[in-house]
Amino acid sequence: MSRLPLTPVASVSPAARDFMDRRGELNVFRLLAGAPQVFDGWSAMVDAQLDSRTFAPRLRELVVLRIAQLQHCAYQIAQHTYAGRRAGISAAEISALSAEGSVSGSTGPERTVLAFVGELCTTGTVTDETFAAARTVLDEPELSELLLLVSLYYGLALVLNAVDLDIDHDARLQTSS
Secondary structure (H helix, E strand, C coil), X not given: CCCCCCCCHHHCCHHHHHHHHHHCCCHHHHHHCCCHHHHHHHHHHHHHHHHCCCCCHHHHHHHHHHXXXXXXXXXXXXXXXXXXXXXXXXXXXXXXCCCCCCCCCCCHHHHHHHHHHHHHHHHCCCCHHHHHHHHHHCCHHHHHHHHXXXXXXXXXXXXXXXXXXXXXXXXXXXXXX
């Protein structure tokens, strides 16, 4: 059971209501709507990440699922397994994301990005070699956006784990995949 109460959908701000109409009435959104001073800005960042065309939905979901697995975030794993499957990620690929070390089965660029994400999330930084490898498959704007994607979902995993948020049984994240 969640350690913080979920905001009733009927009492969220109009902007939060619009966001939930587009993205789903998920427990995570109801939880975070309890911080109305920052929710609208946070949800705008989520929209920007989910609607961005910088990364294909498949790569975005691989990154989010890798973070969720590394952070042992059951809520993110549940929501983004669904989104990942919609983005073309197989069950075997999703399972491989939970492995320690490098992720098998991904393509060269995907493998490079996932190695970068894995190192950053497990050590708090990346080596010069890992950064240089990422620069071979991502330009500067793409690398900057990847770092923002990691910060969004890594931080969210910490929040979700801290409050022990209940996994939605029916509501699913609506993405642009």
